[in-house]
Amino acid sequence: MxxxxxxxxxxxxxxxxxxxxxxxxxxxxxxTTPVVGIILVYTTIFQSIGNVWGAFIMAIARQGVVYFLVLELMKIILSYHGIVWSQAISDVITCVIGFLIYEKSLDLKDKIKDKE
Incomplete structure (x- = not known):
């Protein structure tokens, strides 16, 4: 394409x-289509391991909160070009959020194992 x-x-x-x-x-x-795939994998992982908040944050981030904030900010900074690239930027930010939640989930899992 x-x-x-x-x-x-x-x-x-x-x-x-x-x-x-x-x-x-x-x-x-x-x-940013490959990044969207990673976002969906993070969301699925969070759902499958029972990380409700992680799945919820990922669900509302890309097309909701992050996208809205990026859209408004980029509209002010770059006008038309900012609006056009807002989705791509929010995809990257959401992917980073997913990575951070994933890393935090692994840290929590390790802490639970250490207590056992």
Whole structure:
């Protein structure tokens, strides 16, 4: 999709300005697709190990709290480009949050084993 963004957008609308804007937005959306996969893995791990708060935080972070905050901040800083890249930025931030929760979960698991 990254390579063929322009032709794909042109299938729907063949106006140069729309193709340019659409392919730019598609690139900004697709660029963090691998990160979204990692976010979903973290969410699934938290659900499967019974980490309710971790799963809840991951569920609301990407499309909720983190995305809203990043969108508002980037809109102020970079206007149009900030809005376009807000989802990608929030994906990266949410992935980092997932990693930190995962690391904390491992620390808690080790502490529980040490007490036994």
């Amino acid at each position: 990254i390579i063929f963004a322009r032709p794909v957008i042109a299938l729907f609308m063949n106006q140069p300005d729309i193709v340019n804007a659409g392919s730019y937005m598609l690139l900004a959306t697709i660029i």
